[in-house]
Amino acid sequence: MIRIDGVSKVYVTRARETVAALERINLEVGENEFVVLVGPSGCGKSTLLKMVSGLLPVTAGRIEVHGMLVDGPREDVGIVFQAPVLLNWRDVLANVLFPIEILHRDRQRYRPLALDLIRLVGLAGFENKHPRELSGGMQQRVAICRALIHDPTVLLMDEPFGALDALTREEMSVELLRIWEHRRKTILFVTHSISEAVLLADRVVVMSPRPGRIARIVEIRLPRPRSMATESMPEYRQHADEIRELIFGGRQHASPAR
Amino acid sequence: MPTRSESLSSADVSTPAPPGKGSVLGAEYLMPAAALVCMLVIWEAAVRLFRVPTFVLPAPSQIVGAAWEHRVHLPGHTWATLWETLAGFGLSIAVGVPLAVAIVASRFLRNTIYPLLVITQSVPKVAIAPLIVIFMGVGEMPKIVVAFLVAFFPIVVDTATGLAAVPPELLDLSRSLKASRLQEFVKIRFPTAVPFIFSGLKVAVALSVVGAVVGEFVQADKGLGYLIVVSTSFWKTPLAFAAMGILSLMGIVLFGLVALVERLAFPWHAAE
Numbered sequence: 001m002i003r004i005d006g007v008s009k010v011y012v013t014r015a016r017e018t019v020a021a022l023e024r025i026n027l028e029v030g031e032n033e034f035v036v037l038v039g040p041s042g043c044g045k046s047t048l049l050k051m052v053s054g055l056l057p058v059t060a061g062r063i064e065v066h067g068m069l070v071d072g073p074r075e076d077v078g079i080v081f082q083a084p085v086l087l088n089w090r091d092v093l094a095n096v097l098f099p100i101e102i103l104h105r106d107r108q109r110y111r112p113l114a115l116d117l118i119r120l121v122g123l124a125g126f127e128n129k130h131p132r133e134l135s136g137g138m139q140q141r142v143a144i145c146r147a148l149i150h151d152p153t154v155l156l157m158d159e160p161f162g163a164l165d166a167l168t169r170e171e172m173s174v175e176l177l178r179i180w181e182h183r184r185k186t187i188l189f190v191t192h193s194i195s196e197a198v199l200l201a202d203r204v205v206v207m208s209p210r211p212g213r214i215a216r217i218v219e220i221r222l223p224r225p226r227s228m229a230t231e232s233m234p235e236y237r238q239h240a241d242e243i244r245e246l247i248f249g250g251r252q253h254a255s256p257a258r
Numbered sequence: 259m260p261t262r263s264e265s266l267s268s269a270d271v272s273t274p275a276p277p278g279k280g281s282v283l284g285a286e287y288l289m290p291a292a293a294l295v296c297m298l299v300i301w302e303a304a305v306r307l308f309r310v311p312t313f314v315l316p317a318p319s320q321i322v323g324a325a326w327e328h329r330v331h332l333p334g335h336t337w338a339t340l341w342e343t344l345a346g347f348g349l350s351i352a353v354g355v356p357l358a359v360a361i362v363a364s365r366f367l368r369n370t371i372y373p374l375l376v377i378t379q380s381v382p383k384v385a386i387a388p389l390i391v392i393f394m395g396v397g398e399m400p401k402i403v404v405a406f407l408v409a410f411f412p413i414v415v416d417t418a419t420g421l422a423a424v425p426p427e428l429l430d431l432s433r434s435l436k437a438s439r440l441q442e443f444v445k446i447r448f449p450t451a452v453p454f455i456f457s458g459l460k461v462a463v464a465l466s467v468v469g470a471v472v473g474e475f476v477q478a479d480k481g482l483g484y485l486i487v488v489s490t491s492f493w494k495t496p497l498a499f500a501a502m503g504i505l506s507l508m509g510i511v512l513f514g515l516v517a518l519v520e521r522l523a524f525p526w527h528a529a530e
Binding site for chain 1: 433436437
């Protein structure tokens, strides 16, 4: 589904120094698999996501989606950012339909689908509200609808709940799993949060920084559907501890991660 | 329900009004009006009490009297200045907004034209006015051009700032959907820029009045600026004050009209 094959990314700074952001990343994501990239700041996980989306070129290696080389943005990929970045001058429904307009598709045909999605994320009745009338969590739900409206097969999520408060964040993770049960997609998800990663993922890709490398891929064997109750299972703790150890191992004095 | 600030943007910095519709109305309209009336009364009393000569500072009643005396001529002068102002303002929008688009759309223009614009802005426009009269001769055209010159810079700067104020993620989103440059400008950049454009327009409309008057100071045979020059040279100070009063009223009304258009046409940010 997604094939990342020996991908490296080198930035050239203004001072003409080269910085290796990512080094020889190999990763395959299967169809409808939920893969979470986790790691400290500067490990290049967001860069990797941007390259999969086609917004950023690779320096070396190749990325394939559906067996086709990614050399630019693709219609079968949906993106959710850390900030909801909604269009403040449009209501919820028009925001969700925004990609349809850009893609020159028939708005009327997608209207029922948009209303379905809005209902699915629990925003029924808010179709004609404007973004400023919604809370941060609700805005991010709209952004998820917008990413799903053109029915992409791949969903890329770059710390989508990073700007939300801790309680909303936990709620949104469970919500996302519920939405994913209804609309199966291949999801590549970036986060700083170990607990979020374990709760969501089929596999957690633990990355290490400078240059960004894959430290280990941890398979999460927790039953689905998962909920907040999952977090009290002993296996959940084991996975979280394992990942924490991978990230903070060697740094004995570091304060424990969340 | 947030209290909407219906008045000019300068009122936005006022302290929050206490709850209740009546008191909001009082704070926003009645109190400034009362302050104005008080000032006029004190002015009138002071002029009479201290016997200030009329040619130095006329009392409000004398100014109104002079305006009434010249009621036949004043509309013509007012219209002349208003026309020059509006023409200059319109021209500054017609030139300023497309120029801002060009600057934002093209790195080349941003690195060539924009710095040039900033440099030329350091020349005081008042100083150019006599030259423009030399270039363009008599008539209303040089006044329109001066009004245009003072008004278009804030429009260019604010519009360009607004067009560039789009969150980078939003541009990523539109790029990920393979949006064209046109779609990007029409559907994302322009709506984002609207509040910026209007703050530029509000500054610009007030400046166009200044530009038209400055143009009339240099050379004119009609207009409120011309009236001020002529009446002061004949020691007719009350008439000059009357012309000044009409000019400030014109500025306030034009400013209010721009604010009104903003609220009616683009209500989505008016409530913010």
